Amino acid sequence: MPDGAPAHGAFPAAGRRSVSRYHAGRPASGSPLLEARSVSIEFGGIRALSDVSVRVEVGEAVGIVGPNGAGKTTLFNCLCGQYCPARGSVWFDGKPIDGLPSYRRARLGIARTFQRVEVFPEMTVLDHLLVAERARRGDGRLWKDLLNMSRVRRDELDRIEAVLGLVGLADMAATPVGALSLGHCRLVELGRALCLEPRLLMADEPSSGLDTGETAALADLFRRVQQEKGMAILLVEHDLDMVARVVDRAMVLDFGELVAEGRLDEVMADPLVRRAYLGRAG
Numbered sequence: 001m002p003d004g005a006p007a008h009g010a011f012p013a014a015g016r017r018s019v020s021r022y023h024a025g026r027p028a029s030g031s032p033l034l035e036a037r038s039v040s041i042e043f044g045g046i047r048a049l050s051d052v053s054v055r056v057e058v059g060e061a062v063g064i065v066g067p068n069g070a071g072k073t074t075l076f077n078c079l080c081g082q083y084c085p086a087r088g089s090v091w092f093d094g095k096p097i098d099g100l101p102s103y104r105r106a107r108l109g110i111a112r113t114f115q116r117v118e119v120f121p122e123m124t125v126l127d128h129l130l131v132a133e134r135a136r137r138g139d140g141r142l143w144k145d146l147l148n149m150s151r152v153r154r155d156e157l158d159r160i161e162a163v164l165g166l167v168g169l170a171d172m173a174a175t176p177v178g179a180l181s182l183g184h185c186r187l188v189e190l191g192r193a194l195c196l197e198p199r200l201l202m203a204d205e206p207s208s209g210l211d212t213g214e215t216a217a218l219a220d221l222f223r224r225v226q227q228e229k230g231m232a233i234l235l236v237e238h239d240l241d242m243v244a245r246v247v248d249r250a251m252v253l254d255f256g257e258l259v260a261e262g263r264l265d266e267v268m269a270d271p272l273v274r275r276a277y278l279g280r281a282g
């Protein structure tokens, strides 16, 4: 737990260079769900993130965009506990979570999907969700599951079937994940994250491998879980149409620095952002 970690709402504008800030229509409340302050990390002397601050309100959908190599996945890894930032602190639901391993952060209500799909080819779709469902309850039966000794209960099945219906995989419950397309594997990952009933769903490039129709359906799904379940969403995504459909507010990273934040159309019109994306000033 860091000394001198900030009180809520006390963060000054971060960064060595100025960040373009645009009002995003939704006023910041006094108690964010997730708050990261001045997170910095480097690899072999190269700064992957420099003083990046993030704030996600309860139930808010926030997009993180930026060119390849900007540090988006690294930021996710710092927020979820896969990486330990060299500097900065991360708070969730009013408490510092620095130093907590990923599984403890998941139990607090932070679930994520990965840019490179992380599934087990021989396990069925249902099994993937079952492991997540039992991890959410944390009832200590996981070791039995690994030994295949524990039967699926009716209430577990009901919850899993509801999530399978939500992500559109109801017909594939018994299919080994190795037989699925990349797009369907992404939906398995998303279903697994939803089984944890997170308060914050973090998705890293979820539309990769999906066609246009699947991407639109996915965007609708994110909106639904946000609106119906009150889930906050942090979305890293290169498909700007999808970002526009899902988020209330966007942040732009470039070379590990936050360069702009606000409404997506406003930040994308920012000359610094256009230069980062298009290689020229707009």
Ligand SMILES: Nc1ncnc2c1ncn2[C@@H]1O[C@H](COP(=O)(O)OP(=O)(O)O)[C@@H](O)[C@H]1O
Pocket: 043, 048, 066, 067, 068, 069, 070, 071, 072, 073, 074, 075
């Ligand atoms: N584990 C790591 N070891 C070394 N370099 C890394 C590691 N993780 C990320 N990086 C570097 O950090 C930078 C940002 O990468 P990344 O966060 O994956 O970017 P993005 O997701 O925006 O495309 C890149 O230069 C990448 O090579």
Ligand SMILES: [Mg+2]
Pocket: 072, 073, 074, 115
């Ligand atoms: Mg990435």
